[in-house]
Amino acid sequence: MRNGVKAAVIGGVCVTLLGGAGYGVYNIASALNGDGGTAGPAPARTGPPDGAEVRQASRAFLAAWEKGDAATAAAYTNYPQAARELLAAYGTDAHIGKVRITPGEATGATVPFTVRATVSYEGAAKPLSYRGSLTVVRGETSHRALVDWRPSVVHPRLRTGDTLATGALAAPEIEPVDRDGKVLTRRRYPSLGPLLDELRRRYGAKAGGRPGVGLVIRHQAAADGGQTADTPLLTLAEGRPGRLPTTLSASVQAAAETAVLKYPESSVAVVKPSTGEILAVANNRRDGFDAALLGTRAPGSTMKIISAATLIDNGLTTAGGPAPCPPSAVWQSQTFHNLQGLAPDEHATLADSFARSCNTAFVDFADEVKPDSLTREAEDRFGLGRDDWRIGVPSFDGRVPAAGGPDTAAALIGQGQVQLSPLNMASVTATATTGAFRQPVIVPLRLDGREPARARGLAPGTVAQLRAMMNRTARSGTAATVMAGLGGDVGAKTGSAEADGEARSDSWFTGYRGDVAAAAMVQDGGHGVDAAGPIVASVLRNAG
Structure with a gap:
């Protein structure tokens, strides 16, 4: 009898619950198994969402x-x-x-x-x-x-730390113009986008404009407290732009923009040696970073311009004096080598070793160079590493610290702790060819009364030797292939710099033609003539 009742009850319950939630079915099944009717958690789903x-x-x-x-x-x-x-x-x-x-x-x-x-x-x-x-x-x-x-x-344009905001724009619009009064726009010169934003932030109120109203991306403050300029997305009400003069040259900027497009992760800076005016700044980088002005990379053998000046100014040798090029050189248990295929020359002069970019020739002077000699040369004569440049926008002013141990030798060939930007190296070339350090500027000093950085520059005899060595490098040395066909007064220096953890070296090249000096850097670009060299040569060819 009880068996019959039990069967009827269970059957009745089942009829009721089959049309209801699965939860009820689960409870009945659990009861039949004697677990008291308590449901366990559903198993967690794993793997990618379907x-x-x-x-x-x-x-x-x-x-x-x-x-x-x-x-x-x-x-x-x-x-x-x-x-x-x-x-x-x-x-x-x-x-x-x-x-x-x-x-x-x-x-x-x-x-x-x-x-x-x-x-x-x-x-x-x-x-x-x-x-x-x-x-x-x-x-x-x-x-x-x-x-x-x-x-x-x-x-899609927001990054970590960014937010959106609408209101009166932080600074009035500007109408930046080049040295000849031609308007510079980010549409025509896309590489200038971040620079134009910074110019607006710094000089919008001083250029006589009126701010507009718009939607912007507001960026997170940098670790040092500096604030990156807002990125405009949509203008609701137009302001009145203020006219802002710059030292840039529209034609040189166009040449620089075209040149960097051929090489990813590249940057170039161009200056006028006789005045220090910046003629162009261009970058082709995925991260949008302005490495031309703010880059901090080892410059490789382009540093030998400063190193050669140090040797000459300290009386260690001259352009025509001895600078043998052995196959290898050892300094404090660290062995240095030359580029593959470079034949040794025990009778080489400094000019020979400079033109062929012989590393060991410079490393062998590490015994005679005082630990701070290179630093003093960079600071006192080339104006580097003192953090006092006021070009009109933020810039890295170079770093050539007093070296010790193996870094003494490494610094002579642009490795170790030495860090420069393309603008720094363009300025080095300008100083080497004129003898005078003229702090680069992109906004005329008179606009806001800035005081430029100063350095004593180079003696005429040192300048003559550096120009002769750079000219030889451009005509018959390591830079000859990319400088071929450039007439007039020219000079150059190639470089490649190894970076930790990177398969290829950075490509560096600096050169001048007449009153135009340019320097380029291409991360992971290989040798100087592989990537940076063609960029500089193209700019010099089209900057006249």
Whole structure:
């Protein structure tokens, strides 16, 4: 009898629950197994999210963002606090409203989408549209399908630490003009984009303009407290630009822009030796970094211009004096070699070893050079390493520290702790060819009364020897192949510098033609004539 009742009851329950939630079915199954009817947790999902999860998570996130519900949208990401702050700023600080987001077809876990919205501020409004994308990942602890949070989800140009803001622009617009009054625009000279932003930040108020209103990317302050200029995205109300004179040359800038496009991760700076005026600055780098002005890389054998001047000025040798080129040189247990294929020459002069870029010839002088001689030469005669250049925008002023141990020898060939930028090396070439250090400038000193850095420069006899050695290098030495065909008064120095952890050396080259000096650096570019040399030669060829 009890067996019959039991069967009926169970059967009745089963009939009831089969049309209900799976949870009930699970409880009945558990009861039959004698576990008291308590359900265990569902097993955590693992592995990449499937298509349904990608669709569900992405659409839930985009829908909440579209409604302006930052908290809910952030909850669908793997970094909700950071996401909430930026998504909230999207509507409050950036004043972006009437948002419509249209998702596209997913490719794997990546979902493209289109944003159409309106930016409104104090009676001014303009439409905003752009394309973006997001990626859905599995949460490490929640195991949920979540949007992989990064600022670029909100706008493709945002990076870590960035935010969006709308309001009066930090500084009035400027109309930068070159030395001949030609307007310089980022559209025509894209490499100048970051530089023009910095000029606007520094000189917008001094150039007589009126600020406009717009949407900008506000960047995080640098570790040293410096603030990078805002990046404008959309102008709501035009300001009145102020005219800002620069020392740049539109024609030389165009030549520099064209030259760097042929070599990734390249930078070049061009100066006028007789005045120190910067004629062009161009970069072709994925990270957008202005390495031409701010780069901090070992300059390799281009440093031998300063090293040769040090040897001459300290009476250790002359251009025509002895500088033997052995196959190897040892300094404090460190062995130095020359480039592969360079034949030794025990009877070489300094001019011979300079033109052939013999490392061992310079290393062998390490015994005679005082630890601070190279530093003093760089600072006192070439104006480097004192952190006092005022070119009109931020710049790195070079670093040639007093060396000790193996670095004494390494510094003579531009390795060790020596760091320079292309602008530093262009200035070195200008000083070597004129004898006078003229701090490079990109904004005329008179505009804001800046006092330039000063150095005593070189003696006429040293200049004559350096010019002769650089001319020989350009005509028959290591730079001859790339300088071929350039007429007039020319000179050059090649260089390659090894960097820790990188398979290829950095390519360096500096040269002059008449009253134009240029220096280029290409990271991982190989030898000086492989990449940096053609850039400089092209600029010199088209700068006349």
